[in-house]
Amino acid sequence: xxxxLRLFVKKRGQRRTGSRWYGTLAVAALDLALVAxxxxxxxxxxxxxxxxxxxxxxxxxxxxxVIPIAPIGYGVTDLIVLVWRNLASTERRAAAVQxxxxxxxxxxxxxxxxxxxPAVPPIDExxxxxxxxxxxxxxxxAASGQMSFALTxxxxxxxxxxxxxxxxxxxxxxxxxxxxxxxxxVVPFALAGAWSVFALVRQILLTAGTGTTLLEIAEHPLYxxxxxEAFLSQTGRLQVRWFQVxxxxxxxxxxxxxxxxxxxxxxxxxxxxxxxxxxxxxxxGAFETHFTVAVPTGxxxxxxxxxxxxxxxxxxxxxxARWPEFERHFPLYVFPLPATPVAAATAISPRRIEQGxx
Amino acid sequence: MTxxxxxxxxxxxxxANPFATCWTRPGALPxxxxxxxxxxxxxxxxxxxxxxxxxVGPHGSGKSTLVETLKPHLAxxxxxxxxxxxxxxxxxxxxxxxxxSLASARPLLIVDGYEQLSWLSRILLTWRCRRGxxxxxxxxxxxxxxxxxxxxxxxxQLVEQLVSTLTASxxxxxxxxxxxxxHACHGSNLRELLFALxxxxxxxxxxxxxxxxxxxxxPA
Amino acid sequence: xxxAPPITLKLDxxxxxxxxxxxxxxxxxxxxxxPWMVRSAELSILWYTAGKGDEDFAVxxxxxxxxxxxxxxxxxxxxxxxxxxxASPLSYDGRIVKVCWCARLRIYPQQGPETLTxxxxxxxxxxxxxxxx
Numbered sequence: 001x002x003x004x005l006r007l008f009v010k011k012r013g014q015r016r017t018g019s020r021w022y023g024t025l026a027v028a029a030l031d032l033a034l035v036a037x038x039x040x041x042x043x044x045x046x047x048x049x050x051x052x053x054x055x056x057x058x059x060x061x062x063x064x065x066v067i068p069i070a071p072i073g074y075g076v077t078d079l080i081v082l083v084w085r086n087l088a089s090t091e092r093r094a095a096a097v098q099x100x101x102x103x104x105x106x107x108x109x110x111x112x113x114x115x116x117x118p119a120v121p122p123i124d125e126x127x128x129x130x131x132x133x134x135x136x137x138x139x140x141x142a143a144s145g146q147m148s149f150a151l152t153x154x155x156x157x158x159x160x161x162x163x164x165x166x167x168x169x170x171x172x173x174x175x176x177x178x179x180x181x182x183x184x185x186v187v188p189f190a191l192a193g194a195w196s197v198f199a200l201v202r203q204i205l206l207t208a209g210t211g212t213t214l215l216e217i218a219e220h221p222l223y224x225x226x227x228x229e230a231f232l233s234q235t236g237r238l239q240v241r242w243f244q245v246x247x248x249x250x251x252x253x254x255x256x257x258x259x260x261x262x263x264x265x266x267x268x269x270x271x272x273x274x275x276x277x278x279x280x281x282x283x284x285g286a287f288e289t290h291f292t293v294a295v296p297t298g299x300x301x302x303x304x305x306x307x308x309x310x311x312x313x314x315x316x317x318x319x320x321a322r323w324p325e326f327e328r329h330f331p332l333y334v335f336p337l338p339a340t341p342v343a344a345a346t347a348i349s350p351r352r353i354e355q356g357x358x
Numbered sequence: 359m360t361x362x363x364x365x366x367x368x369x370x371x372x373x374a375n376p377f378a379t380c381w382t383r384p385g386a387l388p389x390x391x392x393x394x395x396x397x398x399x400x401x402x403x404x405x406x407x408x409x410x411x412x413x414v415g416p417h418g419s420g421k422s423t424l425v426e427t428l429k430p431h432l433a434x435x436x437x438x439x440x441x442x443x444x445x446x447x448x449x450x451x452x453x454x455x456x457x458x459s460l461a462s463a464r465p466l467l468i469v470d471g472y473e474q475l476s477w478l479s480r481i482l483l484t485w486r487c488r489r490g491x492x493x494x495x496x497x498x499x500x501x502x503x504x505x506x507x508x509x510x511x512x513x514x515q516l517v518e519q520l521v522s523t524l525t526a527s528x529x530x531x532x533x534x535x536x537x538x539x540x541h542a543c544h545g546s547n548l549r550e551l552l553f554a555l556x557x558x559x560x561x562x563x564x565x566x567x568x569x570x571x572x573x574x575x576x577p578a
Numbered sequence: 579x580x581x582a583p584p585i586t587l588k589l590d591x592x593x594x595x596x597x598x599x600x601x602x603x604x605x606x607x608x609x610x611x612x613p614w615m616v617r618s619a620e621l622s623i624l625w626y627t628a629g630k631g632d633e634d635f636a637v638x639x640x641x642x643x644x645x646x647x648x649x650x651x652x653x654x655x656x657x658x659x660x661x662x663x664x665a666s667p668l669s670y671d672g673r674i675v676k677v678c679w680c681a682r683l684r685i686y687p688q689q690g691p692e693t694l695t696x697x698x699x700x701x702x703x704x705x706x707x708x709x710x711x
Contacts, residue, residue: 062670089684091622095640118623118636119667119677251633251675251707255379261445264553264630266673269706298705300670300677308627308675336666336702339599369594370676372671374630378676379630417622556630560673564709 028082029103034075097336121304123221123333131216133231138215138314138330155196162186162193211236211281213316215245217293221335222312225297232274232316234287239321245274247293247312247332249300252309269299273314301336376408376528389420389427390519397431398473400508405435407505409466409493410576414501415510418549420468425509428470428495437493438462444471450479459516460490512546514538520548521555530555531562582690585653585684587697594699596663603660604697606683608653615688616651621644621659622682625667625701630674638664646659653685668702673709 045068084093131137165186172178210236218229230244249269255262274291281287293314303310312332319325371502372380380386391397402413413421422443440459442451448471459465467487472480480502487494496504512520513538521537522531536558544551592672596602602623608614620642626635639661645651659681670677680698687693 089620090622091620091637091640091682091684092642095622095637116664117666118638118664251629251672253674255383255627256445264674265677266707268673279579300672300704300707301666301668303667303670303677304638304677305627307632308629308636310670310672312674320628336598336668339597339665369698370628370671370678371631371680371698372626372676374628374671374676378628380628380633418710479605553630557673561709563704568709 024082028079028213031075031079031082032207035079036073038068038070038072038075042072049290051255071088080240080338095187117335119303120335121302121333124331126220126331131231134216134218134229136217138213138217140213140328140330151200155193155200156194157188159193164190209236215314215316215330220332221302222284222295222299223295223317223335223337224295224299227292230273230291230314232287232289232291234281234316234318235285236281236320238281240276240279240281240287240325241319241321243275243279243287243316243318244272245291245316246275247271247295248313248315250311250313254307269296271296272297295334299334302333369418372376373528375556375559376530377532377552377559380561381524381528381551384422385426387423387502387520390516390523392516393507399426400428401431401435404432404493404495404507406457407507409437409495410504411495411507412472412502412504413495413497413508413510414499414506415497416499416546417546417549418544418547419510419512419549423512425468425495425497427520432495435532437464439465439466439468441468442470444469444474446474449572451474451483452528456486457485460486464493465490466495468495468574469496471498473498473500473502510546512548512551514541517541517548517551520552522572530559532559533564580706582685582693583608583612583614585683585685585693585695587681588696589681589697589699591699594697594700595707596701598665598668599703600663600701601651602663602681603658604681605658606653606695607656607658608685613646614653616653617645617686617688619651619653619657619686620684621657621686623661623663624630624682625669625677625679628676628678629672635702640651648678663701668704669700670704671706673707 007145042065045064049064050062088162126136126138129139153159165182169178169183169186214233214266218230230245234243244343247269248267248271251266255264255265273293274289276289279287300310302312312334314330314332316323316328372378389397390446404464413424415421425441428439429439440455440462442455444451445571451469459467462540467483469483475483484494494504495507496502517540518534518537521532523534532555536555540551540554540558545556587606588605588649589602606619606621608701616707620631621639622641623639624635624637626633630684638694639659641659643657645653669679679701680696683693683695685693685695
């Protein structure tokens with residue numbers, strides 16, 4: 001039996017069920033209808049309102065043209081995209097997108113790191129941060145800071161709202177008009193607010209108690225087979241049981257499956273580049289040291305795509321007396337080695353689109 | 359798709375590991391029916407219950423894969439399919455999904471992850487489908503009151519069948535004992551089981567590669 | 579319906595190993611003496627990911643060969659292609675993420691379904707990820 005016309009059949013973005021062409025025709029009909037409605041509205045607006053005899057409107061009335069133009073623009077754009085999607089293969093569409101992203105707008109320079117090194121993440125966040133002892137200060141993985149910020153935000157907003165209700169209830173109580181139902185309703189919200197304050201204080205103590213870790217590096221980006229000088233500073237009034245810095249490479253893969261989104265990680269390189277045991281950090285002082293980071297030869301460079309990534313980082317781990325073990329991540333960027341002179345000499349100009357046979 | 363050069367194993371490619379997600383995701387791998395059961399039979403069974411049914415099974419047991427396998431058969435039976443997969447925490451259906459789905463002729467709504475919906479959303483959906491003479495096929499981890507269409511479970515025989523299908527065109531050093539061990543560990547959670555076999559394949563392939571390099575480097 | 583003939587998609591380097599910036603070239607053709615009517619053929623040089631995550635991909639080089647009235651597309655003749663390979667991403671045999679490079683040929687015949695043929699190659703010298711770190 002032939003599949004029936006469907007107005008809307010779509011599952012998870014790109015996949016469709018049933019007849020693709022009937023669905024496409026339905027969407028095309030919808031787009032044409034939008035264009036027709038917009039055109040009719042534009043005609044009516046111009047003929048009967050804006051350009052009508054004996055009627056005068058200020059310049060701002062012409063802004064109403066946006067209303068009928070919007071469905072025309074949407075319908076035409078969607079039609080073009082529809083035709084393109086149905087006539088062009090996946091590779092052709094990807095090639096066109098890539099060509100468009102290479103275009104430079106007037107006044108905007110090329111993004112050098114991105115166009116010459118596709119799929120390598122930009123290193124702006126490192127090279128924009130100057131160090132004190134060495135050239136670059138590595139930004140910390142912001143997870144714990146984000147947690148503190150999020151807790152602060154939630155705690156302040158939540159407790160402000162709860163405080164407003166509490167003040168209102170107290171006022172009503174002293175006026176003899178207390179709403180007991182509302183009062184009991186506020187209790188769980190107040191308890192939640194108290195918990196958020198407790199969690200925030202705990203997070204701050206945990207972050208502050210283990211002090212601040214600063215990492216600096218002499219050069220960036222890093223390349224396989226090279227060695228780099230690094231500097232570490234750890235503050236806090238601490239008795240350190242053990243403390244180490246590791247060079248780590250992690251693969252990350254994301255996959256939506258069923259109702260879940262699954263993210264898997266795998267550590268493919270872990271090497272301790274610095275280690276120290278049983279020392280003290282005096283109050284008001286800092287533990288400082290220089291060490292060397294050697295990137296092994298033949299390793300994969302930093303790679304970033306929508307669902308997959310290869311990331312490098314320095315991981316500072318330690319155990320302080322009376323505090324739980326802590327771990328802080330400092331992202332690094334490893335670039336592929338520059339093309340060899342022989343390879344560069346045999347290069348030809350890249351990418352021709354829409355050419356015939358060579 | 360055909361590969362015109364046989365660089366398998368030498369160069370990274372999707373053919374390097376038969377348990378990669380490109381081969382195992384729902385739709386890529388056909389549902390393996392036990393003997394005596396087929397997609398056509400399930401469609402007939404669903405029609406007999408007025409196109410209402412539920413596919414029940416634990417995490418990763420193949421419910422989504424079964425839905426993908428049934429879709430072309432349901433379309434061939436003349437139903438207009440409207441499908442949605444609910445993500446974790448998604449308690450309501452998207453606005454207009456039901457209304458647009460019911461607008462077509464002989465609609466059959468397929469909701470993957472039905473138990474994510476709130477009880478109110480479920481009641482509303484069932485009522486609207488009944489009122490619109492639409493079919494409703496859902497997947498869930500536990501029975502939820504619709505006629506049971508199929509209960510997915512991954513017994514060892516099914517797992518071995520799956521592995522055999524996957525390794526038919528892309529070979530693997532994973533042994534039958536590895537499959538048995540994975541099944542013992544993950545039970546009917548095929549998703550976790552196949553991921554475990556993925557890791558096992560990678561480990562064995564890496565070990566084989568290391569052995570080969572050591573042998574090549576050893577003095578004669 | 580005419581059955582699609584075997585397709586040859588070959589890279590000039592038998593070893594299939596390339597360095598960033600190096601020239602990759604090759605040819606494709608349909609085997610056999612019987613003419614095969616095609617509307618167009620598309621040749622892409624692209625990378626994609628495989629492993630445990632959803633597939634990502636990007637096209638580095640794209641060429642389209644079209645059958646035109648004045649210039650018929652006869653795939654029995656070898657059609658050549660060439661491009662300079664980029665500096666990244668390099669081929670990578672990771673544990674859960676693999677980066678794979680290939681030449682992909684998609685042919686749209688006048689009759690019948692489209693055909694897809696791939697020839698994999700390696701870009702760069704990245705070692706495979708170890709089993710456990």
